[in-house]
Amino acid sequence: xxxxxxxxxxxxxxxxxxxxxxxxxxxxxxxxxxxxxxxxxxxxxxxxxxxxxxxxxxxxxxxxxxxxxxxxxxxxxxxxxxxxxxxxxxxxxxxxxxxxxxxxxxxxxxxxxxxxxxxxxxxxxxxxxxxxxxxxxxxxxxxxxxxxxxxxxxxxxxxxxxxxxxxxxxxxxxxxxxxxxxxxxxxxxxxxxxxxxxxxxxxxxxxxxxxxxxxxxxxxxxxxxxxxxxxxxxxxxxxxxxxxxxxxxxxxxxxxxxxxxxxxxxxxxxxxxxxxxxxxxxxxxxxxxxxxxxxxxxxxxxxxxxxxxxxxxxxxxxxxxxxxxxxxxxxxxxxxxxxxxxxxxxxxxxxxxxxxxxxxxxxxxxxxxxxxxxxxxxxxxxxxxxxxxxxxxxxxxxxxxxxxxxxxxxxxxxxxxxxxx
Ligand code: FE2
Numbered sequence: 001x002x003x004x005x006x007x008x009x010x011x012x013x014x015x016x017x018x019x020x021x022x023x024x025x026x027x028x029x030x031x032x033x034x035x036x037x038x039x040x041x042x043x044x045x046x047x048x049x050x051x052x053x054x055x056x057x058x059x060x061x062x063x064x065x066x067x068x069x070x071x072x073x074x075x076x077x078x079x080x081x082x083x084x085x086x087x088x089x090x091x092x093x094x095x096x097x098x099x100x101x102x103x104x105x106x107x108x109x110x111x112x113x114x115x116x117x118x119x120x121x122x123x124x125x126x127x128x129x130x131x132x133x134x135x136x137x138x139x140x141x142x143x144x145x146x147x148x149x150x151x152x153x154x155x156x157x158x159x160x161x162x163x164x165x166x167x168x169x170x171x172x173x174x175x176x177x178x179x180x181x182x183x184x185x186x187x188x189x190x191x192x193x194x195x196x197x198x199x200x201x202x203x204x205x206x207x208x209x210x211x212x213x214x215x216x217x218x219x220x221x222x223x224x225x226x227x228x229x230x231x232x233x234x235x236x237x238x239x240x241x242x243x244x245x246x247x248x249x250x251x252x253x254x255x256x257x258x259x260x261x262x263x264x265x266x267x268x269x270x271x272x273x274x275x276x277x278x279x280x281x282x283x284x285x286x287x288x289x290x291x292x293x294x295x296x297x298x299x300x301x302x303x304x305x306x307x308x309x310x311x312x313x314x315x316x317x318x319x320x321x322x323x324x325x326x327x328x329x330x331x332x333x334x335x336x337x338x339x340x341x342x343x344x345x346x347x348x349x350x351x352x353x354x355x356x357x358x359x360x361x362x363x364x365x366x367x368x369x370x371x372x373x374x375x376x377x378x379x380x381x382x383x384x385x386x387x388x389x390x391x392x393x394x395x396x397x398x399x400x401x402x403x404x405x406x407x408x409x410x411x412x413x414x415x416x417x418x419x420x421x
Contacts, residue, residue, distance in 0.1 A: 004028050005403060007043035011054040011380065013370060016356050018348055020385060025054065027376040030403035035372060045405070052397055053381040053389065056369050057118035058328040059358025062213075062246050062274045062312025064155075065105040065122040065140070066133035067092070071322040081286045082218065085320035086157065086187075092319065093128050101136035102143075108316055109140070109148055112326040114407045116379035116396035118148055121213065121312075121362055123155035123182055126173040127166050134173050147401045151362055153180040153213050160184075160200060161193040167200070174208050181205050183214040185226040186250070195229050202233040211242045211363060213274070218247035220284050220293060222254050228262060234269040241270035244361055246312070248273060248297040249284050259298065267305055272361040275299050275353075276314035277334040279321045299339045303349055310358035311335060311350075328354040329393045336390065344387065351386035376403040382411045 006027040013023045013035070026034040026041060034041075073092050077084050105122075112120060124137045134154070141150045154173035160166050160183060174181065183201045185194030198214065205212045217224040227248050234243050251259065275297050284295020302309050311331045315321035324330075332350040336342060341350055359368035370378050383394035399407040 002041040004033060004041055004043040005045070006376070006400070006405070007039065007041065007046045008054070008380070008400075009046060009048050010051055011049040012051055014053055014055045014386065016352065018386060020053070023054070025370070025378070027400070027403045030376060032370060032372050032374055032376045035370070047398065047405070049380055049397075053383045053385065053394075054370065055379050055381055055389075056355050056359070057377050057379050057399070057401075058116045058354050059310065059362060059364075059368075060112060060117045060120040060313060060326075060328060061244075061310040061358045061361045062276055062314055063108075063120060063122050064124070064315055064318065065108055065120075065137060066096075066101050066124045067318040067320075068108040068316045069104040070319065071317040077319050077322065079286065080282060082283050082320065085283075085318075088319035089125070089157065093125060093133070096128065096132040096136075098132060098136050098139070101133050102140055105137060105140045106143065108326065109144055109150070113148055113399060113401070114396070114409070115325070115327045116381075116399055117326065117328060118377050118399070118401050119359065119362055119364060119368070120148060121151040121153060121180065123153040123213070123215075124178075125157040126154045126169050127156050127158035127163065129165060129169070131169065131172060131176075134176065134178070138176060147406050149364065151179040151211075153182040154178040155182040155215070156184060159188045159193070160197045161188055170204070174204060174210065178210065180211040180213045181208075182212075183216075185214065185229070186217050186219050186221070186224045194226050198226055198229045198233060202237055202239065205239060205242070206237060211244070212239065213244040213246055216245045216248050217250035218280070219250055220253055220287065220295060221250055224250040227251060228265070230271065231262070231265045231269055234271050235265070241272065241308075241360070242363060243269070244272040244274055246274040247276060247280065249280050249295050251297040252295060253293060259301075263301060263305055266302075266307060271307070273297060273299075273302055273307060273309045274312050274361060275309060275335060275339075276312045276331075277338050278324060278331055279314040281334065281338045283320060294338050296335075296338055299335060300341055300346070303346075308357055308360050309353055310361040311353045327393060329390055333390055333393065347390055348386045351390055377401055
């Protein structure tokens with residue numbers, strides 16, 4: 001009789017379209033070897049999933065690991081604004097050391113992995129002259145590669161043209177091997193610098209064969225219109241689905257005439273969008289009195305138009321967001337509320353935004369998903385379906401990474417001692 005490394009019995013396998021099938025899953029040599037309603041085989045390790053939901057892992061499309069776990073250092077962000085956050089980080093990053101960044105990044109990644117996240121895209125601030133954070137994250141990417149796929153984005157927090165050395169620091173970061181080239185056009189000193197920065201990023205990406213992920217229009221200013229520049233650059237290059245626009249919160253403030261024109265242009269591209277609902281519902285709208293804007297991009301409309309949207313935590317315990325746990329179901333649930341995506345198909349779509357659609361943003365589709373021959377990366381949720389997982393922020397019972405059980409969580413079992421209702 002065949003003997004596998006790992007056999008998962010009695011699971012219910014979730015497919016991208018929401019269908020669920022009863023399965024056994026066999027793993028051999030780190031890859032999925034067999035999926036069938038019943039596998040008559042032995043294994044070195046066998047787990048009875050008792051009908052729990054088997055899903056591909058969560059994908060964290062946007063986080064800043066270099067600043068994670070620094071909330072309150074050197075001081076708390078009292079105004080709650082993006083710009084006070086940038087000022088606080090400018091002070092904190094003067095004291096970065098390799099060990100400081102690495103230990104916080106590793107701890108954050110471990111917390112994420114225990115909650116079912118096995119693919120992470122992290123931005124790293126490369127406006128700091130010694131590039132300490134970059135070096136730390138490059139070392140972390142190597143250190144975690146056996147259990148976590150980490151993509152690194154060169155992120156010029158202070159603008160590519162905001163300081164004399166920033167452009168050359170970006171080039172140094174590209175030379176050292178970042179996966180993705182980032183930007184922040186709405187924080188460049190002038191609109192012209194912002195436009196120039198987007199063009200420069202596309203040139204670098206073509207020249208060095210890298211992905212693009214730009215912090216774009218993360219401001220309530222309805223005149224912040226760098227997404228149209230990204231759209232034009234995407235249309236004029238072959239980069240298409242290799243391009244991601246993160247945040248784009250100004251899109252939520254544009255007048256409808258402009259927004260619908262832009263949506264039409266966007267449909268001709270394959271740009272990915274990343275929305276960060278936890279942080280943008282708290283950061284944006286701070287200069288409004290009432291009515292107060294929600295400060296999110298137009299997720300529902302983008303999704304309805306067939307654009308790829310995925311989600312990020314953005315920050316965990318840092319100068320911009322002093323909360324956060326790394327749980328992607330929290331992120332998706334916040335979008336359900338703030339994006340008013342409460343229709344049943346919309347709630348299911350929000351689940352897909354932290355799984356399959358995240359994999360599309362990260363350009364990982366070849367290695368992502370549960371199918372024979374693919375790397376054995378999967379999670380087991382104590383949930384009946386996507387809606388149930390999201391509503392209850394269902395615990396992740398098991399995390400399997402590269403064919404091995406990486407983490408497990410006991411499901412809470414509350415007891416009732418009162419009268420029977
Ligand atoms: Fe960000």
